[in-house]
Amino acid sequence: MSVTREEVAKIASLARINVDEKDLDHMVPEFNNILAWVEQLGEVDTSSVEPMTAVIEQKLRLRDDVVDADPLTGGGKRDAILANAPVAEHGFFGVPKVIE
């Protein structure tokens, strides 16, 4: 299966990555090369196979319902949360105005 220039542009937009015409010039053939290559997987008969669900056989652990059980997983650290923000005001992150 081969994708068109428009489709690559659409995927880029879905992935929120701006691309211009020049980018697309090299992206489209690269994209199609890789796709053509991965499509050899279609040769494999997987009709009686389940997709892998766990790399290593183990069960999901559940944690106890404890607030701020560990400073690394808990809240109450607004300064740390905002420390690297490009725009932080009055305890909030700032983003360009969103119209809903």
Add this chain to the structure above:
Amino acid sequence: MTDLTSLGVREIRDGVANGAFSAVEVAEAFNAAVAAAAQLNAFIVTTPDHALEAAKKVDADRAAGKELGKMAGVPIGMKDLFATKHVQTTAASHILEGFKPEYESTVSQKLWDAGAGMLGKLNLDQFAMGSSNETSYFGDVANPWRRNDGGNAKLAPGGSSGGSSAAVAARIAPAATGTDTGGSIRQPAAFTGISGIKPTYGRCSRWGIVAFASSLDQAGPMARSVEDCAIMLEAMAGFDPKDSTSLELDVPAWAESLNADLKGKRVGIPREYRMDGTDEEILKSWDDGIAWLKDAGAEVVDISLPHTKYALPAYYIVAPAEASSNLARYDGVRYGLRDLPEKAGLQDMYAATRAAGFGDEVKRRILIGTYVLSAGFYDAYYTQAMKVRTLIQRDFEAAWEKCDFVLAPTTPTAAFPLGDKLDDPLAMYLNDVFSVPASLAGLPAMSVPAGLNKDGLPLGLQIVGPAFDEQAVLNAGLAIEQRAGFTAKPEKWW
């Protein structure tokens, strides 16, 4: 006095412990070596103070008669994929440039707790995507090795842990952390004549490691001997309740249990790894490896891993799919780069930020990943790849009926010149053809140096073991190490 930078992990630790030298002396020696090796571009930032402070603490603890940790007095390089508190953590990307985490990754914290110090944050392929360390926003890393043809062509140190491999091979760090998603510890280790082990998926906590592909990412040590790898892995591994996929198992005493006597062990030689186009010298070193393991007492058995051929394409669906989602958080809102063109709305800001912040290879993989997960294609690509993954897992399960571990080359070629494969993503991806199957199956796998090729470049051999059996892998690695007698080191040109 010995050149302290020629020493490995155990030698440094024991020397510090028995007073042959102080930890501070060691830290200063490596800090100086790091500072003098800027040409390698192995580090994105250096942290001499961190190394020194840790060393001072070890010296003080020793003076106070306190028990010292497994890595006491050993300064190491930290791949810049591990979050380090208040020290810039970039994943070699522009989008995270300047990001200083308010937290420490579990693995790095464990290393500091074991007495190690940090020389700096090591360069890597951007978001660990690459096999040559050429996708870093902070420039290529040069392999300290050069061909013996008298030319000065800079070679790739492998990737993505290329800063780690270069630093350890150049003796500017006795050891370094790496992460391995499809071969990112083993391939650079092979390219630089050092050892590196990717443990069983879940052995090392992923908490605080910038995620590339969650179901594949595993941290591991890179060092110049099997024993050093074992010691450092013990310090890095262990159950972490903050990682749902962390193995709830005790960490075995791998280093203490090292044993190169392989009597009664069977080594499997997978016939599908004899691929067309594999370098003759690589095949020759594989044969050497088989002979060494025989010599160590192992029985050689021919095995089949029938789906080997499909591992790489499956990997290049699964890893980009997970990456496309894992990297969605880099959006210019909470940390890192923000590119806000005039009059841009929120979604425009995302697209501009991500266009400016991600390199070409990262974008390529995000796009592939976005595509294979999108409506109408999910089953044909992602589900099929995860089914193939099951088949690859089963291949190994069947192999363990016949053998205790597998021996194969680590890479299809020796290190190649920087720039050689940059324009051909597929050629670059093929570097991982031998390493990816073990990654897809979550198995422990290691690369150890096997010798030099006719160009004077190191070649690596790979050992893959059953899940949880790092000991089998380390033992076989030790048997090879003892027989390969690999003592060559790159001539200093930097």
Add this chain to the structure above:
Amino acid sequence: MSNYRIQGATGEWEVVIGLEVHAQVTSKAKLFSSASTEFGAEPNAQVSLIDAAMPGMLPVPNRECIRQAVRTGMAIEAQINKWSRFDRKNYFYADLPQGYQISQLYHPLVGEGALTIDADEKVGIPEDKVIRIERIHVEQDAGKLMHDQHPTMSYVDLNRTGVALMEIVSRPDMTSPAEAGAYVRKLRSILRYVGSCDGNMEEGSMRADVNVSVRKVGDTELGTRTETKNVNSVRFVMQAIEHEAQRQVDVIEDGGTIVQETRLFDPNTGTTRSMRSKEDAHDYRYFPDPDLLPLELDDAFLEDCRASLPELPDAKRARYTGELGLSDYNARELTAEVETFARFETLLAATAKGIGKPEKDVATQVANWSLSVAPGVIKALGDEADIAHATAERQASILDMQAKGEISGGQAKEIFEIVLKEGRDPAEIADTEGLKQVSDTGAIEEAIDTIIANNADKVEEYRGGKDKLFGFFVGQTMKAMQGKANPAVVNQLLKEKLG
């Protein structure tokens, strides 16, 4: 079948409604981090590194959230899936730090179930109706955007980010705003019984996505639906449906077609409008979250969930009318809210114990007291009443005195008034304030004798067959006793004396 119809220019239309209710799971900590879920904190004060999607952060699920969702599933008699899995729903928005929501698409925790909405003629629900529930899955809540605090920026608060939600998805089984309202109320009641959600709609603990389509009466195919997001009260759900159904009919009858889209409800106008920010067609690229293993529940866990389930609304109502002999009306009123039945049952137990009779013998008295007498007194007192004074013991003591004839109904109210104002003991109030009935036959006989003597003519008439005059004698006696005589004793003595 509901008879809700929209009269269009081209004929009669019916409406088809499905609801996706997002209910916040009652838990102390978030679904995948240990940050607090408490409502009303300072912005970003309850945000962990995980919630803010810092690089390298990983989710670990909260057992309590899973347990509550399973219990909720059991309460609607749904299939509980012992094997489920978390998926990522990928999209970009400022309230979604990870760039994906961890949810469950392919293998939800809870499968098919149902609940019954109760007949209510007044609102056009002629009989009980079963509404099927397709699934309940567990997912993360998003953060909050503030749009009016800065001229060019929106502010992002991540306190809600990562709070556990149950998304409860109904089948399109509702056909009128009233049914939808009844469904939300019933669901809320069940959640509150179970204790898996506080049902506080103002604080956003429950929000509904309202799926509406219309079709001509008699058509069997479903029309194109719209989804109106995050409607946060029963009234608004009903308004949104009314408006949206009418709008759709208007569009179609004007020759237009309905676009499948996401809409927003404006509570100020009661109308819905298209959501600009969600305009581009979403491709969520769901896939299993590779940070999380499949969720496997064992029998012990499920058994524990089941054992912890309380008596549920339908069962409780049936017991109230059956075992306790309450009227349908009383049973329905008493079982509607958790607080109501909890107060009732405590008071019932205390009263039965005090009087020494089985609960069923005093249930109607306690029900009437709980539903009309006590609320009436409280309401009349307004701010003067301190509800905290109205303990079960005090109320039981009033009911006890009344049942024994020591106080009249009016006295019971007066005593309760004083209890509410001053928190004193009812028996003591009855004594010191003289709020007691006289059952002492001597005093009553004396009063009756005087009245008979003073009203010889009326006595004559009564004895001559004018039975209605009995009331006159009762009234006179009560008046003479200043209203404090036990009516039963008065009646009995009058009958004896008048012959």
